[in-house]
Every structure is written in structure tokens, then in C-alpha cells.
Amino acid sequence: MKLTQLLLIVFFTSCINHSKTKEFEVDKMVRFETEVKFAKGFTIDTSNDEFSLIKINSNQSKFNFSDSIYLVHSDNFDRTNKKVLTTSLTSLALQSTTYLPYLSILNKLNLVSGLSGIQYVNSIELNDKINLNLIQEIGNNGSIQMETLLKVNPDLFLIFPFELDNQEKYNSKGIETLLLSEYLENTPLARLEWIKLFGMILNENELATEYFNSVVIDYTKERIDVDTTKTLFFNLPFKENWNMPNSNSITANLTADAGFKYVFSDTTNDNTVHSKEVVWEKAMNCNYWVIIASRPKDYTLEDLKKEESIYSEFPAVKNNRVLFCNTSTTDYFTMGVVEPQIMLQDLLQFSDSSYVPKYFKLLK
Amino acid sequence: MKNSKDIFILITLIIIVIILSIWSISVGDVSISIPDLFRILNGELTDNESWSYIIEGRLNRTIMALLGGGALSVTGLILQVFFKNPLAGPGVLGISSGVTLGVAIVVLGGFSLGGLNSSLSLVGSGLIGALLILSILMFVSKFITHSITLLIVGLMLSYFSSALVSALYHWADLEQSRQFVVWGLGSFDGVSSENIQWILPLISVSIGALVFLIRPLNAFVLGEDYAKSLGINIRRTKVILILVSSLLTAVITVYCGPVAFIGIAVPQIVRGLTKSTSHQIILPQALVIGALFALSADLVIRLSGHVLPLNTVTSLIGAPVIVWTIIRMSKRG
Numbered sequence: 001m002k003l004t005q006l007l008l009i010v011f012f013t014s015c016i017n018h019s020k021t022k023e024f025e026v027d028k029m030v031r032f033e034t035e036v037k038f039a040k041g042f043t044i045d046t047s048n049d050e051f052s053l054i055k056i057n058s059n060q061s062k063f064n065f066s067d068s069i070y071l072v073h074s075d076n077f078d079r080t081n082k083k084v085l086t087t088s089l090t091s092l093a094l095q096s097t098t099y100l101p102y103l104s105i106l107n108k109l110n111l112v113s114g115l116s117g118i119q120y121v122n123s124i125e126l127n128d129k130i131n132l133n134l135i136q137e138i139g140n141n142g143s144i145q146m147e148t149l150l151k152v153n154p155d156l157f158l159i160f161p162f163e164l165d166n167q168e169k170y171n172s173k174g175i176e177t178l179l180l181s182e183y184l185e186n187t188p189l190a191r192l193e194w195i196k197l198f199g200m201i202l203n204e205n206e207l208a209t210e211y212f213n214s215v216v217i218d219y220t221k222e223r224i225d226v227d228t229t230k231t232l233f234f235n236l237p238f239k240e241n242w243n244m245p246n247s248n249s250i251t252a253n254l255t256a257d258a259g260f261k262y263v264f265s266d267t268t269n270d271n272t273v274h275s276k277e278v279v280w281e282k283a284m285n286c287n288y289w290v291i292i293a294s295r296p297k298d299y300t301l302e303d304l305k306k307e308e309s310i311y312s313e314f315p316a317v318k319n320n321r322v323l324f325c326n327t328s329t330t331d332y333f334t335m336g337v338v339e340p341q342i343m344l345q346d347l348l349q350f351s352d353s354s355y356v357p358k359y360f361k362l363l364k
Numbered sequence: 365m366k367n368s369k370d371i372f373i374l375i376t377l378i379i380i381v382i383i384l385s386i387w388s389i390s391v392g393d394v395s396i397s398i399p400d401l402f403r404i405l406n407g408e409l410t411d412n413e414s415w416s417y418i419i420e421g422r423l424n425r426t427i428m429a430l431l432g433g434g435a436l437s438v439t440g441l442i443l444q445v446f447f448k449n450p451l452a453g454p455g456v457l458g459i460s461s462g463v464t465l466g467v468a469i470v471v472l473g474g475f476s477l478g479g480l481n482s483s484l485s486l487v488g489s490g491l492i493g494a495l496l497i498l499s500i501l502m503f504v505s506k507f508i509t510h511s512i513t514l515l516i517v518g519l520m521l522s523y524f525s526s527a528l529v530s531a532l533y534h535w536a537d538l539e540q541s542r543q544f545v546v547w548g549l550g551s552f553d554g555v556s557s558e559n560i561q562w563i564l565p566l567i568s569v570s571i572g573a574l575v576f577l578i579r580p581l582n583a584f585v586l587g588e589d590y591a592k593s594l595g596i597n598i599r600r601t602k603v604i605l606i607l608v609s610s611l612l613t614a615v616i617t618v619y620c621g622p623v624a625f626i627g628i629a630v631p632q633i634v635r636g637l638t639k640s641t642s643h644q645i646i647l648p649q650a651l652v653i654g655a656l657f658a659l660s661a662d663l664v665i666r667l668s669g670h671v672l673p674l675n676t677v678t679s680l681i682g683a684p685v686i687v688w689t690i691i692r693m694s695k696r697g
Contacts, residue, residue, distance in 0.1 A: 119537075239546055240553045240670050275393040275670055276421070280414040294539050309556075310417035 029071045029086065032205035037216075038190035041181045042197055050074035051084075054197055056179050058161065065161045067179040071200060083176065085156070085201055093138055093154035093175075095163065097121060098183060101331075101338040102198040105211050111202075114138040114152035120333070149175060156201070187253045188340030189216055195338065211338075218341040222348060223257040232260040232288040233279060233316075236307070242279045244272050251292065254340065258347035260288060280310055289316035290347075290360070294328040301363045322363040323350055330359050370638050370645045377652045381430070384659050388426040392666065394418055421553070424560050425662065428552040431567045432620045433630075433658025435612040437650040438571055440627030441634070442609050445584050445643075446602070447505065450635075450689060451515055453628030454613040458497050458521035460627075463617040464548070465525040466493030471544050472529070472536035483559060490618045494610035497521055502606070550621035550674035552662050563615060570608050574647060577604060581643040623658075624675045625682025630654045632689045657681070 033046050040059035046052045052071040058064050070077070070084045077084070093114030094100065100121070103109050109126055118130055118137045129135045136152050139145045144166075149157065150173060157170060157177045161184075170177050178201070182194040192215060199208025232255055234244050245251040247265045249272075255262060263282045264274070283289070295303070301322060305312045316322055323346075325332050336343055336359055346360035390401050396418065400410050404419045440453040447457070454460045466489035469475050475489075497518075504517050533541055555563070574581075580601040583591035588598055616623065634649045661677040 238542075239551055273670075277393040277418045280418060281394045281412055284412055284414045310414060313413050313417070 029073055030203055030205065031073045032200070034196055034200075034205065034209060036193060036196065038187060039182075039185055039193040039196075040190065041184055042194065044196065044200060050077045052200065054200055056181060058181065059184060063161065065164045065179060065181070067167075067177075069178055069201070083178075085176075089155045089202065091152070091154045093149060093152055093157040095138075095144065095157070095159045096180075096183075097334055098337055099158050099180065099198075100126065101335045102195050103202075104335070105195060105338050106198055106202055106204040106207055108198075108202050108204065114149060114154055114157075116140065116144065146173070182337075185250060186248050188250050188257075188343070189219060191250055192216075192338055192340055215338075215341050219257075219344055222341065222344050224259040224348070226256050226261050227259045228261045230260045230288060231263055231286045232290055233263050233283050233286045234290050234292070236291055236293050237276050237279070240276050242274045242276055244274055244279075246272050254343060255290060255347060258344055260290075260347070283314045283316070286314070286316055287319065287321055289314065289322045290325075291322065291363075292325045292327060292332065295324075295326050297326070297329050299324070299326060299363075304363060320362065320364070323347065323360045324363040325360045332359055367640075367645070370640055370649070373637060374645075374649055374652060377649070377656060381652060381656050381659065384656065384663065385426050385430065388429070388659060388663055388666075389419065389422045391663075392418065392422055420557060424555050424557060425553050426659065427560055427564065428555045428620060429658040429662040430655040431563065432552055432616045432623060433626055433654040433656070433661075434651045435567050435571065435616050435654070436623060436627040437630035437634075437654025437657070438574065438647065439609045439612045440629075441631040441643075441646065441650045442574070442581070442605050443627070444631055445581050446605055446609075447501075447514055449512075449514060450632065450693065451512075451628065451686070452518075453625075453631075454494075454609070454617075455522075455622065455624050456515055456628055457501055457518035458525060459494050459518075459610070459613050460617055460622040460624075461522040461525035462493035462495075462497030463490040463614050464493070464622050465528055466490040466614075467547070467618060468529040468532050468544060471547070472532040472540055474535075486618045487615060490614035491610055493525075494614045494617075495606070497525070498606050498610055502602075547621045549676075550623045550678070551665075552620050552658070552674065555619050559619065563619065566615060567612065570611055571651065573604070573608060577601065577608075578643045578647060581647075582641070585641060621674070623678060625678045625686070626654055626657055629678075629682035629685040630657055632685050633657075 029052070031046065031049070031052060034044055036042065036044055041056060043055045043057070044052065045055070050073055052073065054069050054071070056065075056067040058066065068083065070079075070082050072079070072084050072086065089111060091113040092103075092111045094112060095116045097115065097117050097120045100109065100112070103112065110129075112126065112129070112135055114136045115121070115126075116137070116139045118135065119140075121127055121130065126135065136148050138149045138152060144163075146169075149170070154175065157175050158180050159167070159170075159177050161179050161181045163177075164179065167177050167179070180194070180197075182191050185191040185194075193212060195208045195212050196205075199205045234251070235242065237243075244264050247262060247267050252262050252265065256265070263286055264272075291304075301317065301320070304322065305317065311317050327333060330336070339358070343359045345355075346357040349355040350357065350360065350362045390396070390398060394415070396404075396415050400415065401419060403410055404416050410416065436454060443452040443454065443457060443459075444450055446452075467486055470485050470489050500521060501514065501518060505514055508514050508517070536544070579594075580591060580596045583594050583596055584601075591601075592598060613627075630653050631646075631650055633653055634646055637653075638645055638649060640646065657678075661674060661681065664677050665672050665674060
């Protein structure tokens with residue numbers, strides 16, 4: 001008898017119709033000619049009158065992924081087996097808060113209805129929405145709560161590339177996804193250029209291009225050549241390991257544009273973890289120390305010295321040349337993405353007492 | 365004759381420990397020559413100022429490995445005698461989990477023992493956690509006759525503590541959680557000279573105090589009634605054993621994380637090396653082999669480029685020893 005009941009439950013459950021709650025309409029989108037100058041992780045093809053095609057590719061050999069989305073300009077466009085998008089985006093879910101700055105610049109924060117990592121949000125506008133329960137936490141630390149995501153039911157869910165295997169899971173439940181890999185870019189301007197992609201999908205092309213071009217002008221105007229006497233090392237250790245940015249990373253290239261010579265710039269492999277001993281020895285020959293870390297609000301040079309006695313011996317500490325970006329009090333991980341020109345200025349103007357830094361300040 | 369063989373083994377082990385300790389101080393990611401090493405140890409200046417700090421770090425790490433390995437082995441031995449169970453140890457009985465809970469309450473929960481600095485708060489809360497678990501085990505052991513049942517109780521207490529720790533993660537921020545997770549992997553690195561200055565005498569005195577408990581421990585092996593008949597104060601001995609084992613576990617766990625398997629595996633290795641049942645022989649051998657075990661594990665980590673966590677290495681060596689012990693126990697019936 002129990003077996004019969006069980007079989008009936010299984011039978012009826014399997015008959016549930018998982019109809020898609022939202023159908024994408026074929027709307028015409030504004031066609032906008034644009035080109036990608038710095039970014040390596042995406043391309044925009046506007047050569048066809050019926051559609052624009054955005055392709056996302058891995059720009060690293062170790063992790064292969066790709067995604068694409070068609071922006072439809074014509075009613076005649078054949079949508080079969082294609083991911084298409086209209087201008088009528090009414091809601092977005094984001095797996096990362098690092099997508100927020102792009103939306104902020106394009107004045108589209110109001111579209112965010114689901115977000116992973118709400119606690120990292122510094123935006124007043126978003127916090128107001130969070131307080132009104134208009135934005136749902138869809139999962140912390142990258143792990144997505146499917147039920148909440150379904151409840152949010154966004155038009156588009158922007159996800160990390162490592163969610164590649166879960167894409168089908170989301171799509172089968174009617175959630176359209178797009179992989180974004182802006183964090184894999186190698187230079188600040190390349191990462192910023194992803195604003196063009198956001199401009200395309202949000203139909204804010206002109207604003208995106210205008211913003212991008214103005215930042216490129218400011219950034220290029222400020223950047224200087226590397227001065228080999230301005231040697232630099234990064235960050236703080238965790239137990240015996242010291243994480244340093246890759247020599248071709250956004251952070252390393254940003255400091256190179258500010259004229260600093262990174263002591264591990266000759267390291268070409270991906271292993272950016274060094275032992276404390278190696279860094280201590282190198283630090284004795286470095287004039288500058290750039291730290292990007294989370295510390296209390298009023299963190300001082302004295303606090304840094306207390307963390308490890310050898311720090312007092314570093315020339316960078318002795319000569320007050322420690323540039324510190326406190327990730328707990330600045331928007332480094334969010335707005336910093338779209339303000340590389342300000343970060344560059346901070347790194348260039350640190351010795352000017354009249355200059356008010358936003359991200360990197362001289363630790364005193 | 366037997367004693368002279370055991371003494372020979374002990375002296376050989378001590379020599380190996382000394383050689384490994386010198387090696388441990390001289391090898392690392394930065395190459396420092398032996399003459400420079402001795403110059404630094406003499407307080408003289410060298411080409412690179414960082415070298416003296418590097419040697420200091422290696423020295424502290426070596427000392428912590430020796431102390432940690434020795435202390436945990438001796439604690440395991442005491443607990444095995446105390447609970448009459450060859451599979452007992454600070455990890456298996458949940459004592460390390462008690463310390464972990466204490467540390468989690470301070471690190472993740474943000475509580476501190478009023479007025480004390482963070483180090484003392486951690487040791488204090490860890491000690492309270494260890495004493496709490498040991499007290500529960502002692503109470504429960506009154507109603508249990510089978511030795512395996514006590515291990516299961518220890519395991520349950522361990523699960524219970526771990527569940528409370530998991531709950532505490534919800535109140536912790538990402539940085540605190542990260543710190544706690546890394547601490548849980550175990551490491552002899554990062555203990556400052558200031559901390560070594562009080563850990564070294566504390567552990568030494570605690571282990572030294574056990575010399576006075578060799579006779580009671582020998583008697584305990586033959587049962588409490590036998591010990592009573594020899595005029596041993598059972599209650600006082602138990603209290604001292606609990607305090608010493610809790611203190612040793614708490615101090616080492618707070619500074620090195622919950623180190624797996626040393627406490628349970630080393631006494632088994634000792635029993636395989638010697639036929640003696642006298643703690644006059646077993647205790648110093650456990651101390652030296654424990655130190656050797658921990659120092660070797662730490663050297664493996666350093667030579668592997670710091671990619672292996674301490675508990676991975678100790679588990680790789682310790683788990684087969686435990687399996688061997690269980691098979692040996694089963695053969696005995």
C-alpha cells in the first residue's frame with residue numbers, strides 16, 4: 001500500500017509542468033557601433049543589421065569557457081537555439097558585487113533585484129533598496145540559493161565563469177544567464193572596458209562609451225614610465241604564505257602605470273604565493289610597500305609595525321612609504337573598478353599633503 | 365639489559381632530534397650559509413637585515429614543533445592510561461574540539477575573558493573548553509564499562525562542539541572565518557618570541573611535573589584498586605592529570621591549531637619500540653618521539669613549499685599507525 005502511494009507521488013510530481021514564467025520578447029534594440037580596445041575577455045560584433053553579438057571568451061589557457069548573447073534589432077531575426085536579449089530588462093540578479101559599479105555609472109542600479117554578497121554593498125541607493133526588502137540575498141560566498149533566485153526571477157542573471165556547469169541548471173528553470181569574466185583582465189582599462197558590454201545589454205551605449213573614453217583620456221594623461229628605483233612589494237602575509245598579485249595582473253599593471261617597479265615583475269608563472277622568508281628578504285631592498293587589505297578604520301603605521309617586528313626594519317616603513325588601501329572602509333572592490341584614474345592619481349600624488357586620496361593613502 | 369636497550373633508543377632519538385632541529389633552523393626558502401647562521405645566533409650583523417628575523421622565525425617554529433609534538437604525545441599517553449584505552453587521545457576524546465570551541469567563541473563570537481589580552485583570552489577559553497570536555501568524559505566514564513563506548517562519547521562531544529562552532533560562523537565576518545579556517549589546518553609557524561618566552565617554561569614545567577606522577581601512572585595501568593593499595597591518592601592524581609593534560613592541549617592547540625593524530629599515534633609507536641611498561645621509560649620516549657614526529661612533519665611542509673597543511677601530514681603518518689594499533693588489538697582479542 002505504501003509503495004503504491006509512493007509511486008503515485010512520484011508519478012504526479014513528474015507531471016508538474018515547469019513552464020517558463022517569462023518569455024523573452026523579440027524587441028528591436030538600438031544598434032550601436034563600438035569597438036573593444038583593451039579588453040581580451042569579450043568581443044562585440046555589430047556587422048549585421050539584424051543583431052549585435054556579444055561573445056565572452058576565456059582569455060586564459062587554463063580555464064576554457066565561452067558564452068554569447070544576441071541583441072536583436074530586427075523582427076526577422078531567427079531566435080532558434082540562441083540566447084537573445086531585449087531592451088525591456090526589468091530586473092537583474094548578480095552573483096558578484098563587482099558588477100555593481102558598472103550599473104552605478106549607467107544609472108541602472110534600480111534594476112538589481114537579487115544579489116550575492118549583500119553585506120559588501122556600500123552604495124547608499126542599493127542599501128536603501130535592501131532595507132526596503134527590494135533586493136534579495138541570493139546566496140553568500142558565491143553559492144546560489146535556487147529557491148530565492150526563482151523567487152527573484154530576474155530577466156538576466158550575471159554569473160562568474162566558474163558557474164559554467166550550473167548554467168544549464170539555471171536555464172532549465174527559466175533563468176537566463178550570462179557569464180562575465182571582467183576580473184580576469186590584465187589592466188585597469190581593460191577591466192573598465194566591460195562597461196561597454198553593460199552599455200550594450202542595458203541599452204546605455206552612449207553613456208558607457210562616453211564614460212569609458214573620458215576615463216581613458218584621464219588615465220593615459222596621468223600614467224608614467226616605470227622608474228626602476230621605485231621598487232615595490234605588495235600586501236600582507238597570511239600565516240606563512242604571502243599572496244602577491246601576478247606580475248601581469250590589474251593591480252601590478254596599475255602600480256607600473258604609476259611608475260613603480262614591482263619586485264616580482266620578472267615572475268612569469270601563475271604562482272603568486274610566496275613564503276614569508278622570501279618576501280622579507282626582498283622587502284629589505286624595496287622603497288615602497290602597497291597594501292590592499294581589510295583592517296580597522298583607524299589603522300596606523302604603528303599598528304602595522306605591531307603585526308610583525310621585522311616590519312620596522314623595512315625601508316618602506318622606515319621612510320614612511322607604505323601606501324595602504326583599506327578594503328573595509330573604501331570601495332576598492334566596487335567603485336574602484338570603474339575609477340582606475342582616481343586610483344592612479346592616489347598612487348602618484350601620495351606625497352602631496354594637499355591631495356585627498358580616495359583609495360590609497362600614505363599610512364601614518 | 366632491557367633498560368640499557370631503551371636508554372640507547374632514547375639517546376639515539378635525542379641525537380636525531382638535535383640534528384633535525386639544527387637542520388630545521390638552517391633550511392628554508394631563503395638560503396643562509398652555516399657561517400652566517402652561527403653569526404646570527406651570536407648576535408652579529410649579516411649582509412641582509414632580514415636574515416636575523418628569518419632565523420628567529422625558524423627557531424621559534426622549531427621550538428613550537430618540539431614543544432607541540434612532545435606535549436601532545438605525553439597528553440595522549442596520560443589519557444590512554446587514565447581511560448585505560450589505547451585509542452584515547454586529545455583529538456579522539458574531543459578535548460581538542462573543546463579547545464577549538466573555546467577559541468571559536470573568542471575569534472568568531474568576539475567574546476573575551478574580561479580584561480585579558482587576546483592571547484590570554486584564547487588560552488583561557490581554550491583551557492575552559494578542554495576542562496569542560498574532560499569533566500564530562502570523567503563523569504560519563506563512571507557509567508561506562510566498555511572502552512570503545514567512551515571513544516564514541518568523545519566523538520559525539522567532538523561533533524557537538526563542531527556543530528556549535530559551525531553555528532558561530534554565522535556571526536563571524538569573512539576575515540574572522542578565514543582566520544579560523546586557516547588556524548584549524550594547524551601550523552607551528554607564526555608564534556612570536558614573546559609568546560615562546562612564556563609557552564616554553566609553561567610546557568616544560570607541566571611536562572616536568574609528570575616526573576612525579578610516574579609511580580601513580582605505573583600503578584594506574586594495573587587498576588585503581590591496585591593504585592589505592594600502594595597508598596596513592598587517586599583523587600589528587602586524577603585532578604593533576606586532568607589539569608596537566610588540559611593545559612598542555614589548550615596551550616598547543618591555541619597556538620598551533622588542533623593538531624591531529626600526534627597524541628594518539630605516538631604512544632602506539634612507543635609501545636612498538638619498547639616492551640617496558642614503566643612510565644620511567646615510556647614517558648620520555650613519548651616526549652622525544654612526539655617532538656621528532658612533529659618536527660619531521662613540519663620539515664615535510666617546509667620542503668613541500670608550504671602547500672601541505674600540518675594536519676594533512678600528521679594524518680598521513682598517524683592514520684596508518686592507528687589502523688595498525690586496531691589490528692594489533694583485535695589479534696589480542
